[in-house]
Amino acid sequence: MSHSHTKETDGPEVYFQYEDIEQQQETYLVGMWSFLVTEVMFFGALFLIYTLYRWKFHDDFYLVHEQLNWKMGGLNTLILLTSSFTVALAVHFAQKGNTKLQMRCLFATILCAFGFLAVKTFEYGAKIDHHLLPNHHFQYGHVEGEEEHHVESKWDKMLPSVLQVEKKEQHGNPQRARLFFSIYFTMTGLHGLHVIIGIICFTALMILIKIKSSLITDYVPTEMVGLYWHFVDLVWIFLYPLYYLIPK
């Protein structure tokens, strides 16, 4: 299907179903935006669930959210904002035709994405060690007959003290805490999955550019992956204050 319909020119290749390159590029972007609409609705349902529960159990949510370290979340916010900047630069260089700088920017973005996942791994690891994964082993708050519910986490120990989860006492209703962590892990987990998909897309894009694949004819593929990445970034921009910065 990759044979060109219009007469051969030096410009980018046009797939046979399109009349010209403008139509092809516009169509690609319409498709990507439509897909992002579905992604908004996909996460939108989760944000709705979060909103309702926080409205219903505001005090408990406030007390439980102290188990999250806002500095770790802030670090991740910083990393993702940087990655959005590098992606925007990559699209810019792609439009200018500067492949070398484009590749460097894409590589920086992938590094940021891995950095994000690394931070998340430390956070998740510590939470799991503290029995805060909301499955049947979930434990929260003061347990009758125990002096202090306190478990050491190997993940926490590896971090500088400022980034560790502060060993605060666990306040609030344990059941609400499990509800809180259920949606916390679901939403951040799904977001993390999107980050992984982003890494796969960026890697594929870089390989295709590297081997000069006929699939990459102009800047539009970079722009589309970039749009997706901005969306992933934006979801985190909402997740961060909603989970880490709940006001009293």
Next chain:
Amino acid sequence: MSATVVGQSSAKPSEPKNYLNADHTLKSWLLSVDHKRIGVMYLIAVTFFFFIGSIAAAMIRYELTSPKGILLSSEVYNKTFSAHGILMVFQFLVVVVPAVLGNFLIPIMIGARDMAYPRLNLLSLYMFITGGFLILASFVLGGVDAGWTFYVPLSTISETQISLCLVGIFITGFSSIFTAVNFIGTIHKMRAPGMTWYRLPLFIWSHYATAIVVILGTPVVAITLFLVVVERGFGFGIFSPELGGDPVLFQHLFWFYSHPAVYIMILPAFGIISEIISCFSRRPIFGYRFVAYSSLSIAFLGFLVWGHHMFLSSQSVLQGIIFSLISFILAVPSAVKVFNWTLTMVKGSVHFSTPMLYALGFMGLFVIGGLTGLYLASVDTDVHLTGTYFIVAHFHYVMVGGTILAYLGGIHFWWPKMFGRTYSEFWGRLSAMIIFIGFNLTFFPQFMVGYLGMPRRYHYYYFAPEWQFYHLLSTAGSTVLGFGFLLPALYLTYSLFKGKKAGPNPWNAKGLEWEYTSSPPITENFTQPILVTDSVYDYNPAEDSKMYEVDEEATVEDMNK
């Protein structure tokens, strides 16, 4: 439609090539990005899933012939009606018209060479099949007993194969999202020069409205069902009442999609009916813009009425009244369509060919299905009728009587275009009438028995044996209906091999697909670029009626010979 062919016409090839004989290898089919081949592969796939879903329906009907049940235990009955619902909704009704006819026709109708994203189109096909087989695997490995609605907490604590089934539905859901993205890209950007929005066939308008509903609604149900998988798989508790979670929230999210989903099923059917009625009445569609906008307003209002599924849940009376009111308003654009189709036939030259019989059957059944919907949309009658066979009958009138009849009408209408062969008109008309009779016999008694109080999802009614009469009628009707569905499968398949060759335009219909492509179309659809210069439905009843006279004379002569 008036359109001109731009550029020099090339010499006719000696052997007409088309998309079917372009390449014969299996690989050329399985990896084809041609929207027509993908449509044909969808046709095979949905027919397969419909067949399995029908077997489940037959088991249900057989079970209910006796007040005490005959064949199935309660558990197996639960799994049977779940299987019927899940397959028919997710693997058949939601996809059938867009995936088969939409895929095949949309690019041709707007004058494009293919879909906007042909590879994505192929991916959706395989996601659909993967999802379908995961669902079937969940049935084989032990079944699913929570119904197609998967209400929590039953679906989170049930020990059947719900997780696997939900993963299947999730994948199928994303298949429809990709198809919808493809439709939106195609309809927005791939129209031929001169094919303005108001020159588009109404089939396109209704598919456009459907695609919008799909991209807004389907992700919500996908994430909702995914949350059930998360609860089951990881032990999280998002809808769990023990933790303070709200099971009714699941219902809200589920119906936020699943009510618009009924418009996903019926809107493409409306598009088919507009094409058929206009063609076989030889008149331009009455009130084109009203019909087009009614599709969009149904799509919009469809998102605001989901609460009418939940009048008996914990939602407040005020909420109930608001949802009820909007549901009544939603009846208006649907009625606009029915009135406009009726007015299209007035002073037209109506001809009762097979597709027209299906379309008229659709109109009768859809009106009954739609009006009984109003009983369910008003809070006080719904309290009595909800959860009974009245509801079952209502949505079967809309889904089977509406969508399936329209689909069959569309298949009969475009069959000569798809495969270049005509089928037996006699058997076609017979099947339309058998299906109409069998359908009413199956589902009209269910209105009555539902009104009397027969609950849905029960596999016995020993407490009211007098209902057996209605159930016997219904089962008898379903036998006729099943036979009616089998007929087209047989004579249409037969026509593929023995049918008469159809010309490019056997119905003298208007539209790019009839006037500017061969039957079957070539892989690139058109030999030259198209320039559209006039509106779609330029039928003329007075002139066109002569066409039928010639037709009938020819038939009489044939018979005399």
